[in-house]
Amino acid sequence: MPVFYGDSNRYFGVELEIDGAGKDDDYADELLDIANADDEHIYIKSDSSLEDGMELVSHPMTLDYHKNFCWEDVMSYAVRLGYRSHQTSTCGLHVHVNRDSFGLDRDEQDEVIVNLLYKRTQK
Numbered sequence: 001m002p003v004f005y006g007d008s009n010r011y012f013g014v015e016l017e018i019d020g021a022g023k024d025d026d027y028a029d030e031l032l033d034i035a036n037a038d039d040e041h042i043y044i045k046s047d048s049s050l051e052d053g054m055e056l057v058s059h060p061m062t063l064d065y066h067k068n069f070c071w072e073d074v075m076s077y078a079v080r081l082g083y084r085s086h087q088t089s090t091c092g093l094h095v096h097v098n099r100d101s102f103g104l105d106r107d108e109q110d111e112v113i114v115n116l117l118y119k120r121t122q123k
Contacts, residue, residue, distance in 0.1 A: 002059050002060050003039075003040065003059045004060045004061075005039075005060070005065045006061055006062030006064060006065035007062065008062040008063075008064075008101075009100070009101050010062065010097065010098065010101035011060035011061060011097070011101070012060065012062070012063060012066060012095055012097055013057070013058055013061075013095070013096040014066070014093070014095055014096075015056070015057050015092075015093070015094040015095075015096070016055065016056045016057075016085060016091075017047055017050055017055045017056075017085060017090070017092050017093070018050075018053045018054060018078055018083035018084065018085050018091065019050045019051055019052055019053030019083065019084060019085070019090045019091050020051070020052055020053060020082055020083055020084045021052065021053065021078075021082030021083045022053070022082075023046060023052065023053065023054055027054075028044045030077065030081070031044070031056065031074055031081075032044065034070060034073050034074050034077055035056075035069075035070060035074050040059065041058060041059055041061070041069065042056050042057060042058045042059070043059075044056060045057055049090055049092075050090050050091070051090055053083060053090070053091070060096070060098065099113075
């Protein structure tokens, strides 16, 4: 069950794949200890596209909450353990956004989503 952090009408959930240092439960626990020191902010999933890693998944958070979250500490520790993300051919970053933050009804939400996906900025 997702836990929403922050106070806004727009929330972002992050799925970050990290690879190269193992699927070790101890490493997962160490990363969770940092991220979840005061509450459950992230959890870890396995991902079959990874050769030797895991996926860090955040609960939905506002942008401000993400900016103030301990991502730098989590990522620095993951790098020290030997994980990589942007320097691999196996990893991806997925960001989820709650649909209802794009408008009051389905038609308005669909229009915003179409603009995000298909329309180019005019020059």
